[in-house]
Amino acid sequence: AATPSRRYSITLxxxxxxxxxxxxxxxxxxxxxxxxxGIEFSFQEMPMGGCAFDLAGVxxxxxxxxxxxxxxxxLLGAIGGYKWDNNEKHLKPETGLLQLRQGLNVFANLRPAxxxxxxxxxxxxxxxxxxxxxxMVVRELTGGIYFGKPRGFGxxxxxxxxxxxxxxxxxxxxxxxxxxxxxxxxxxxxxxCSVDKANVLEASMFWRKRVTAIAAExxxxxxxxxxxxxxxxQLVRNPKQFDTIVTNNIFGDIxxxxxxxxxxxxxxxxxxxxxxxxxxVFEPIHGSAPDIAGQDKANPLATVLSAAMLLKYxxxxxxxxxxxxxxxQDTLNKGFRTGDIYSAGTKLVxxxxxxxxxxKSVDSSV
Ligand code: ATP
Ligand code: MG
Numbered sequence: 001a002a003t004p005s006r007r008y009s010i011t012l013x014x015x016x017x018x019x020x021x022x023x024x025x026x027x028x029x030x031x032x033x034x035x036x037x038g039i040e041f042s043f044q045e046m047p048m049g050g051c052a053f054d055l056a057g058v059x060x061x062x063x064x065x066x067x068x069x070x071x072x073x074x075l076l077g078a079i080g081g082y083k084w085d086n087n088e089k090h091l092k093p094e095t096g097l098l099q100l101r102q103g104l105n106v107f108a109n110l111r112p113a114x115x116x117x118x119x120x121x122x123x124x125x126x127x128x129x130x131x132x133x134x135x136m137v138v139r140e141l142t143g144g145i146y147f148g149k150p151r152g153f154g155x156x157x158x159x160x161x162x163x164x165x166x167x168x169x170x171x172x173x174x175x176x177x178x179x180x181x182x183x184x185x186x187x188x189x190x191x192x193c194s195v196d197k198a199n200v201l202e203a204s205m206f207w208r209k210r211v212t213a214i215a216a217e218x219x220x221x222x223x224x225x226x227x228x229x230x231x232x233x234q235l236v237r238n239p240k241q242f243d244t245i246v247t248n249n250i251f252g253d254i255x256x257x258x259x260x261x262x263x264x265x266x267x268x269x270x271x272x273x274x275x276x277x278x279x280x281v282f283e284p285i286h287g288s289a290p291d292i293a294g295q296d297k298a299n300p301l302a303t304v305l306s307a308a309m310l311l312k313y314x315x316x317x318x319x320x321x322x323x324x325x326x327x328x329q330d331t332l333n334k335g336f337r338t339g340d341i342y343s344a345g346t347k348l349v350x351x352x353x354x355x356x357x358x359x360k361s362v363d364s365s366v
Contacts, residue, residue: 002266004260005038005039005041005332006039006317007040007041007042008034008039008250008315009038009041009043009044009070009071009072009073010030010041010042010044010071010072010074010310011043011044011045011046011064011067011068011071011073011074011075011279012027012043012044012045012046012072012073012075013045013046013047013048013049013064013068013072013075013076013077013100013228014045014073014077015049015051015076015077015079015080015288016046016049016050016051016052016077016078016079016080016081016084016093016288016290016293016300017078017079017080017288017289017290017293018076018077018078018289018292018351019049019076019077019079019288020077021294021296021300021351021352022077022298022299022300022302022303022304022351023075023076023077023302023303024204024285024355025300025303025304025351025352025354025355025358026075026116026300026303026304026306026307027043027075027307028355028359029304029327029355029358029359030075030137030243030307030310030311031043031363032359033262033307033311033320033321033323033327033362034311034317034320035326036320036323036362036363037317037319037323038322039317039320042070042172043191043228043290044121045066045067045272046061046063046064047061047078047097047098048060048061048064048076048079048100049078049079049093049094049096049288050079050080050081050083050084050288051340052064052093052096053084053091054092057087057089057101058096058101059079059091059092059093059094059096059335060094060095060096060099060100062124062174062344063180064097064259065103066106067354068100068103068279068281069103069104069278069279071278071279071315072315073279073280073281073282073310073314073315074100074104074280074281074282075107075280075282075283075285075300075306075307075310076100076282077097077283077284077288077303078088078283078284078286078287078288078289079093079094079097079288080092080093080094080286080287081093081288081290081293082235082287083289083290083341084238085261089204090228092267095237098122098283101141101273101281102142104272104273104275104278104279104280104281104292105142105224105275105278106142106275106280106281107140107141107142107143107173107176107177107270107273107274107276107277107340108138108139108140108141108176108180108181108251108273108274109138109139109140109141109256109273109276109312110136110137110138110139110180110184110219110257110271110272110274111136111137111139111259111269111270111271111285112134112135112136112137112238112269112271112272112309113134113135113136113137113256113259113260113263114133114134114135114263115130115131115132115133115134115262115263116263116265116268116329116332117131117132117331118329118332118333119263119264119268119341121162121166122263122264122265122341123262123263123264124261124262124264125236125239125262127132129213129238129239129240130239131234132254133239133262134188134189135235135239135242135243135244135245135259136184136185136188136244136245137245137247137252137255138177138180138181138184138235138244138245138246138247138252138258139247139248139249139252139253139255139256140169140173140174140177140232140246140248140249140252141249141252141253141273141275142173142245143168143169143170143248143249143280144168144169144172144203144248144249144250145159145166145167145248145249145250146165146249146250147224147249148165148166148167148168148212149168150164150167151164151165152164165239167201167203167207167248167250169203169207169210169215169248171210173213173247174202174206174209174210174211174354175206175210175213175214175253176276176325177206177246178194178210178211178214178233178246179214179217179245180217180274181194181244182214182217182218182221184244184313185218185221185243185244185300185311186218186220186221186288187313187318188218188243188244188284189243189244189329190220190221190222190242190243191221191222191224191242191243192205192221192222192223192224192243192244192245192246193223193224193225193226193231193242193243193244193245193246194203194211194223194224194225194230195200195224195225195226195228195231195246195247195251196225196246196248196251197227197228197229197251198225198227199227203248204248207248208225211223211225215231228247228251228255228299231245231247231251232255232258234255234256235255235259235262236258238344239259239262239339243323244258257332260285261302265340265341266285266302267284267286267298267301267302267338267339267340268288268297268299268301268302268305269284269285269286269302269304270283270284270285270302270305270306270308270309271283271284271285271306271309272306272309272310272313272314274314279314280313280314282307282309282310282314283303283305283306284302284305284306284365286302290345291307295352296306296350296351296352297338297339297351298338298351299338299339299340299341299351299354300338300351300354300358301328301354301358302337304324304328304355304358305324305325305328307324308312308321308324308325308328309321311324323362324358324362325366326361326365327358327359327362327365328358328361330361330364331361333359334347334355334357335347335363336349336353337349338350338354339350342351
């Protein structure tokens with residue numbers, strides 16, 4: 001083999017449930033795809049989530065966060081499960097995720113919704129509508145109404161009880177998410193749709209003004225704007241019109257879930273959370289699936305595709321990323337399916353065998 005010219009350190013956070021099973025597969029795929037492109041990885045596995053809670057009493061131990069901060073990228077499995085749902089300390093393993101995102105200052109969440117030709121029938125939409133859908137939702141993750149102040153409970157002038165939250169975006173917050181979105185569109189098909197509610201909300205008017213200003217830096221990208229109510233409708237009416245979508249925290253929360261349901265394949269969907277610099281966090285969108293954990297039934301492809309996003313959006317290693325994406329397509333073309341995507345006439349395999357098949361394809365895919 002050629003001498004590796006590029007080295008990266010990767011923090012692996014397998015987590016709970018099916019997390020360790022899918023991370024083990026994705027790690028091997030990453031290693032092989034990398035070595036074929038002259039990349040060498042060093043992996044460090046750290047506890048996070050319920051397992052860290054059992055081990056150290058907290059969902060995100062300090063050593064885990066500092067290892068993550070020092071690495072080039074973080075690949076995460078899934079966290080949580082029945083076992084920790086009602087503990088006496090009332091600590092949820094999922095709070096570790098929020099702490100990790102804050103600790104790494106990742107403010108952009110990228111979630112693709114791609115209807116693969118082999119899995120069109122899994123879509124919740126009619127075949128003609130679903131075929132060829134390939135959308136990336138870029139969601140602002142650390143600002144907006146989920147974090148804005150003032151917030152809380154109180155009473156209004158007439159003494160009635162109220163609850164309230166505040167939508168706030170500052171210039172630097174919109175500018176940086178807009179830049180991530182334009183860069184993402186550039187790595188995809190060159191079209192960006194910014195979704196807001198600028199006909200009603202000042203925070204949205206400001207959002208639109210800043211996105212439009214940043215567009216001047218990206219004359220090669222075709223920018224459009226859409227109101228969120230219309231976007232929610234268009235996503236199910238004609239999703240193929242979208243390439244990359246950028247939107248605020250709350251609209252992105254809703255639209256990214258809506259977009260992912262179009263594909264109907266939760267075991268296939270990756271995600272990335274990126275900051276301005278420093279390591280990104282790459283993870284499948286599915287949970288720890290405790291109902292199938294430890295049974296070699298999990299679909300590892302969402303995590304394998306998260307490893308491809310790690311290469312493409314985290315390290316800028318697009319050739320190695322393409323190798324993995326091609327290998328997943330190839331494996332599906334050969335008819336291999338885990339239980340969640342199985343249909344008559346295909347070959348049912350477990351998590352490990354699916355991993356072995358992807359490895360074979362990585363080796364032979366160009
Ligand atoms: P969350 O953890 O997001 O709060 P949840 O626990 O309901 O939600 P998941 O853990 O994603 O969601 O599981 C939802 C269903 O999808 C379960 O029946 C699970 O078995 C199935 N599932 C999730 N991920 C996979 C996968 N990778 N392969 C196969 N089935 C999966
Ligand atoms: Mg779960």
